[in-house]
Amino acid sequence: MPEGYLRQSPLASLGLAARAATAADAAGVTMGERERVMLVNLRGDGVDRGFLDRVRQALEVDLPAEPNTAAEGTRHRVLWLGPNEWLVVAGEGEQLAAALDAALAGLHVSVTDISDARAVIALSGAQARDVLAKGCPLDLHPRSFGPMRCAQSRLAKVAVLIDQRDDAPSYDLYVLRSQARYLWRWLDDAAREYAVRIIRP
Amino acid sequence: MLLITCPFCGPRDESEFACGGEAHIVRPADPAALTDAQWADYLFMRKNVKGVHFERWMHSHGCRRWFNAARDTVTHQFLAFYKMGEQAPDIAPVSYTARPAPRTDPALPADPALHTDREGAR
Ligand SMILES: [Zn+2]
Numbered sequence: 001m002p003e004g005y006l007r008q009s010p011l012a013s014l015g016l017a018a019r020a021a022t023a024a025d026a027a028g029v030t031m032g033e034r035e036r037v038m039l040v041n042l043r044g045d046g047v048d049r050g051f052l053d054r055v056r057q058a059l060e061v062d063l064p065a066e067p068n069t070a071a072e073g074t075r076h077r078v079l080w081l082g083p084n085e086w087l088v089v090a091g092e093g094e095q096l097a098a099a100l101d102a103a104l105a106g107l108h109v110s111v112t113d114i115s116d117a118r119a120v121i122a123l124s125g126a127q128a129r130d131v132l133a134k135g136c137p138l139d140l141h142p143r144s145f146g147p148m149r150c151a152q153s154r155l156a157k158v159a160v161l162i163d164q165r166d167d168a169p170s171y172d173l174y175v176l177r178s179q180a181r182y183l184w185r186w187l188d189d190a191a192r193e194y195a196v197r198i199i200r201p
Numbered sequence: 202m203l204l205i206t207c208p209f210c211g212p213r214d215e216s217e218f219a220c221g222g223e224a225h226i227v228r229p230a231d232p233a234a235l236t237d238a239q240w241a242d243y244l245f246m247r248k249n250v251k252g253v254h255f256e257r258w259m260h261s262h263g264c265r266r267w268f269n270a271a272r273d274t275v276t277h278q279f280l281a282f283y284k285m286g287e288q289a290p291d292i293a294p295v296s297y298t299a300r301p302a303p304r305t306d307p308a309l310p311a312d313p314a315l316h317t318d319r320e321g322a323r
Contacts, residue, residue, distance in 0.1 A: 067211075068211075081265075082209070082265060083209060137214030137216060151210070152265075
């Protein structure tokens with residue numbers, strides 16, 4: 001659990017807050033950093049009913065069993081990473097790792113707090129799909145990728161987890177902290193032709 | 202660019218994957234009982250098939266799981282994908298003993314040097 005007052009967002013040095021637009025000027029793409037989210041990488045046996053039940057009690061949401069899908073609870077969003085691996089996302093202040101540790105005590109599982117290991121970039125707008133298509137091999141066409149779908153792939157040559165939030169379309173991009181500034185600059189450049197607006201998501 | 206079907210994620214671009222070489226190599230139950238030659242055979246000797254090859258792949262930029270695939274090493278066509286631990290599918294080996302006919306496309310100039318190189322590599 002990172003100390004709240006010590007946390008600094010991976011993109012803090014870009015001064016995005018100062019660039020954030022107040023007026024809703026026309027833009028094909030909006031971008032912003034989703035700050036201070038809590039992330040836990042959870043691994044456990046995806047066919048063990050005992051494990052699944054205890055996770056449901058702790059998170060009040062079922063772990064998604066279908067590959068590359070997301071599940072939304074009242075306080076958490078859970079993304080499928082593998083047949084026995086998930087990413088649990090929560091807002092600031094949630095004692096997420098501690099709660100899961102307590103709920104799953106005694107089971108053969110792994111609960112890893114990776115809140116400070118990732119940056120989350122929110123990308124949205126009518127042209128957001130075109131921006132991603134410039135550097136990602138995934139088929140993001142609505143017939144094969146839509147809201148509540150997620151996938152790990154490569155974007156601009158770096159590993160990325162893409163979570164589609166709605167059909168605006170809006171995406172959350174999870175990237176390693178050390179590659180976040182590179183990916184932001186790449187996205188900023190790729191989106192320039194559609195006009196970019198910086199927001200505080 | 203190849204399209205590779207991860208048993209979990211479905212068809213994905215080749216750039217998300219890493220190939221792990223020949224599949225279905227079983228580790229000897231009692232390595233200490235082997236001769237050096239048998240141990241070396243297990244460690245180093247691999248098939249170099251011209252035709253259907255059973256091999257391991259990892260979806261390294263996706264779900265990070267290993268799986269198996271059958272691929273024709275001449276055409277690069279994938280013939281099957283299956284999970285770790287599953288039986289290899291029964292796929293008849295392809296015979297590539299006959300040499301492909303020389304290229305006769307009149308629109309392209311003959312390149313004798315290229316042909317000689319290819320013959321030499323076989
Ligand atoms: Zn996969």
